[in-house]
Amino acid sequence: MSDRKLPRLLQTPAVLLLLVWMLIPLGMTLYFSFIRYVLNSLRRPEWTTPSFSNWRGFGNYEFVLKSKDFLFAIQNSLFIVCSILFLTVILGVLIAVLINKSFPGQGIVRVLLISPFFVMPAVNAVLWINMILDPVLGLQGIAVGGINDMITGLKDAPLVGWFFSMWPELHPISFRATQTSAYAVIIMVTWQWTPFAVLIFMTSLQSEDQQQKEAAVLDGANTWSQFRFLTLPHLARPIAIVVMIQAIFHLSLYAEIEIVSRGNGNKNLPYLIGEFANNNIGAASATGIFAVILANIVAIFLLRMIGKTLME
Amino acid sequence: MGRIVLKNVTKTFGETQVIPPLDLTIEDGEFAVFVGPSGCGKSTLLRMIAGLEDLTSGAIEIEGEDATDVPPAKRGLAMVFQSYALYPHMSVRKNIGFPLRMAKMEQPEIDERVETAAKSLNLMDYLDRKPADLSGGQRQRVAIGRAIVREPEAFLFDEPLSNLDAALRVGMRLEIGELHERLKTTMIYVTHDQVEAMTMANKIVVLRAGVIEQVGSPLELYHKPRNVFVAGFIGSPKMNIFSGTEAEKMGAATIGIRPEHTGVSMTDGMWKGRVGVAEHLGSDTFIHVHDTGLADMITVRITGDIAVKHGDTIYLTPQADQIHKFDAQGLRI
Ligand SMILES: Nc1ncnc2c1ncn2[C@@H]1O[C@H](COP(=O)(O)OP(=O)(O)O)[C@@H](O)[C@H]1O
Ligand SMILES: [Mg+2]
Numbered sequence: 001m002s003d004r005k006l007p008r009l010l011q012t013p014a015v016l017l018l019l020v021w022m023l024i025p026l027g028m029t030l031y032f033s034f035i036r037y038v039l040n041s042l043r044r045p046e047w048t049t050p051s052f053s054n055w056r057g058f059g060n061y062e063f064v065l066k067s068k069d070f071l072f073a074i075q076n077s078l079f080i081v082c083s084i085l086f087l088t089v090i091l092g093v094l095i096a097v098l099i100n101k102s103f104p105g106q107g108i109v110r111v112l113l114i115s116p117f118f119v120m121p122a123v124n125a126v127l128w129i130n131m132i133l134d135p136v137l138g139l140q141g142i143a144v145g146g147i148n149d150m151i152t153g154l155k156d157a158p159l160v161g162w163f164f165s166m167w168p169e170l171h172p173i174s175f176r177a178t179q180t181s182a183y184a185v186i187i188m189v190t191w192q193w194t195p196f197a198v199l200i201f202m203t204s205l206q207s208e209d210q211q212q213k214e215a216a217v218l219d220g221a222n223t224w225s226q227f228r229f230l231t232l233p234h235l236a237r238p239i240a241i242v243v244m245i246q247a248i249f250h251l252s253l254y255a256e257i258e259i260v261s262r263g264n265g266n267k268n269l270p271y272l273i274g275e276f277a278n279n280n281i282g283a284a285s286a287t288g289i290f291a292v293i294l295a296n297i298v299a300i301f302l303l304r305m306i307g308k309t310l311m312e
Numbered sequence: 313m314g315r316i317v318l319k320n321v322t323k324t325f326g327e328t329q330v331i332p333p334l335d336l337t338i339e340d341g342e343f344a345v346f347v348g349p350s351g352c353g354k355s356t357l358l359r360m361i362a363g364l365e366d367l368t369s370g371a372i373e374i375e376g377e378d379a380t381d382v383p384p385a386k387r388g389l390a391m392v393f394q395s396y397a398l399y400p401h402m403s404v405r406k407n408i409g410f411p412l413r414m415a416k417m418e419q420p421e422i423d424e425r426v427e428t429a430a431k432s433l434n435l436m437d438y439l440d441r442k443p444a445d446l447s448g449g450q451r452q453r454v455a456i457g458r459a460i461v462r463e464p465e466a467f468l469f470d471e472p473l474s475n476l477d478a479a480l481r482v483g484m485r486l487e488i489g490e491l492h493e494r495l496k497t498t499m500i501y502v503t504h505d506q507v508e509a510m511t512m513a514n515k516i517v518v519l520r521a522g523v524i525e526q527v528g529s530p531l532e533l534y535h536k537p538r539n540v541f542v543a544g545f546i547g548s549p550k551m552n553i554f555s556g557t558e559a560e561k562m563g564a565a566t567i568g569i570r571p572e573h574t575g576v577s578m579t580d581g582m583w584k585g586r587v588g589v590a591e592h593l594g595s596d597t598f599i600h601v602h603d604t605g606l607a608d609m610i611t612v613r614i615t616g617d618i619a620v621k622h623g624d625t626i627y628l629t630p631q632a633d634q635i636h637k638f639d640a641q642g643l644r645i
Contacts, residue, residue, distance in 0.1 A: 214364050215397035219458070220385040220414035229410070233401035 026292075032285035033060050039279050050281075060286035064276075069267055070287075074294065077268035080186055081250045081298065085243050087190040092197025092242065093235060097227070099198075100205045110202075117195040125259040128188040135172035144172040178265030185256045185266060193249075197242045204238040205231070236310035243302050251295050269294065314375060314388075314465035314498030315340045316361060321370030323356055323522075330356050331522040333370065338466075338500060338515070343492050346502045347509040347545070348519035354502040357519070358468050361500065362391050375465060385414075390459035391468040394475060396451045398443040398458075404430070405439040408457040415462075429457040449480045456491070466498035473508065485511060506546050510534070518542050540642040543568045549598060551636070554607040558583075564637035564645055571598065571613035573634035578620075581627025585610065587620050601626055 036047045036054040047054055064070055099109060119127070132139045147170055154164040175184035208231065216226050252270045257263055263271050269291040276284035316338040323331040330353045338344045346354045359365040361372060363384030371380045379387050390411075398407050405426055406413075412422040430436050433453040443451055452472060459467055469488070473481045489512055492499050503509055509516050510530045518525040518533065518541075526538040530546075537543035543551050553568040575581070576599065585601035588609065597618050601610045612628060620626065637645040 209395070209397065211393050211395050211397040212399060215391070215393060215458075216399070216410075216414075217364070218362060218384050218389070218391050219411035219462075221410075225414060229402075230399060236401075 037281040060282040073267045073272045096201035122255040125256040133175040181261035181266040317373040345509040345513035353522040388465040390464035394471040396455040469501040565640040566638040568636040569630040571611040575629045581629040587624040
């Protein structure tokens with residue numbers, strides 16, 4: 001027995017630390033979500049200190065559920081997360097398969113591909129929204145303007161002028177608008193996280209058995225069948241890992257949403273928590289608990305789906 | 313059917329020539345074994361026939377038609393790899409059926425052919441398992457099953473038994489032999505193990521550094537090795553080969569005598585020596601004899617048992633008509 005006690009004893013600090021690390025924030029969130037707790041109230045100053053005497057039961061939850069942005073925030077969270085996952089996984093697999101073949105300059109291309117991952121999220125958002133997506137000053141504005149100028153010029157050209165004069169003038173998209181701000185976030189986060197997917201998939205591709213491929217070639221499998229029946233199943237586990245990690249990260253997106261449109265037309269649960277937390281800590285905590293539940297549902301659902309479709 | 317002709321084929325990897333110009337014909341229905349030490353180019357040659365490696369020069373003909381530039385899948389050949397190369401995510405059933413599925417065959421016919429193959433290979437109970445849940449021998453059989461469902465013109469085996477333990481290897485050897493008897497399809501089998509070559513082949517191709525040293529039936533190679541290399545490579549235990557005055561007396565630069573063609577006596581004989589280790593197998597006894605003045609060690613194989621001890625003096629007499637003589641170039645006289 002004593003030979004087991006020592007390892008247990010040595011593990012204890014780490015386990016305790018982990019428990020404290022996870023349980024205290026969760027416990028406090030739960031506690032706050034069941035009491036009335038606001039930062040500032042002239043009318044009810046007793047609510048500004050957390051205490052069991054301010055018990056509210058599920059009142060905060062009801063309040064959050066009935067608030068006008070809650071359902072939208074959940075839908076929007078799912079929309080953003082799923083879109084990013086879909087795009088990063090597809091782009092990641094394609095790029096990983098492409099650069100897995102050896103070609104000149106492979107090393108440099110790989111380093112360049114990974115580099116977006118080293119940009120800080122807030123910087124990433126500022127760069128994209130101001131320098132790339134801006135309808136006037138960004139690359140988008142410049143490109144659309146350039147195309148328009150070119151078409152206008154061609155309208156006066158002999159012979160083909162009539163053809164171009166029938167073309168419409170292109171309008172740049174404003175990505176800060178209510179209708180489009182979610183797309184801007186999806187684009188910039190996809191750009192930033194695709195390298196992560198590429199990196200993981202590439203590592204996995206390098207461990208792919210070459211003799212299996214040769215056997216498949218002899219069995220008459222073309223490039224697509226080899227990809228579909230050997231490479232994709234081989235990537236199932238790394239895809240699950242990429243999806244899991246990203247789902248957890250992107251459910252808590254904040255900086256990008258704040259910088260693109262300050263939540264205008266584009267709120268997710270963390271953003272909603274932030275808005276509540278300006279004053280109503282109780283409601284913010286209840287929203288936080290909803291976020292935990294949502295994250296778990298999403299994770300389980302996604303894993304099931306990947307397991308079914310790829311493992312056959 | 314599956315007659316395979318190699319004409320002047322060569323293979324170069326970068327600067328090194330692995331296969332110098334080589335000609336070889338494998339007749340339809342033959343069981344040909346490529347045998348040679350590791351790294352001599354057996355796998356490379358087999359992969360060239362399969363189409364997995366391009367030829368540097370030369371041509372390959374399969375069934376009288378030039379196949380040099382035909383893609384692997386269109387050559388009508390099936391290959392069994394040393395690592396089995398099963399598809400890990402598919403069940404045994406899907407693995408075996410994969411080539412048929414790729415050939416766009418109807419599902420009912422695929423099922424039927426897979427079941428027939430599985431029955432003949434004793435795999436019926438494992439059809440729904442994944443390769444990871446099978447033993448080495450079962451995996452090997454799945455790999456063979458995947459090859460036979462295609463009904464190929466020829467089978468190519470690359471050291472298919474070297475990942476199995478000794479007992480299983482003997483069993484699988486027999487099974488592959490049976491398979492050949494039953495299907496009568498051309499088979500090309502690569503191994504570095506001369507026992508496998510001797511027991512399975514109709515035709516053995518002995519390779520050294522990409523060069524064919526000899527082609528012939530097992531017994532031809534055993535009785536009439538063309539040179540010293542083949543003499544030493546074929547047969548177990550190895551032929552005793554030595555040069556020196558004893559060889560010159562017989563008018564050869566080098567002579568060889570197989571362990572089983574040497575008589576022993578405790579009283580008199582042609583060569584005197586001292587018994588080293590004696591291995592008693594019951595049916596046979598291998599005696600390793602030292603201090604004969606011929607070679608470091610002479611191995612003798614006696615049928616049955618004989619009472620010798622370490623250090624005993626022993627006399628050896630080779631059977632005169634079984635002595636192999638080679639000239640200074642190592643070629644048979
Ligand atoms: N793809 C390759 N690139 C360079 N050299 C190779 C390659 N494949 C095999 N070789 C070389 O060719 C020789 C023969 O290899 P191989 O045919 O695998 O031998 P065997 O199967 O007889 O053991 C070896 O010296 C090996 O190093
Ligand atoms: Mg080999």
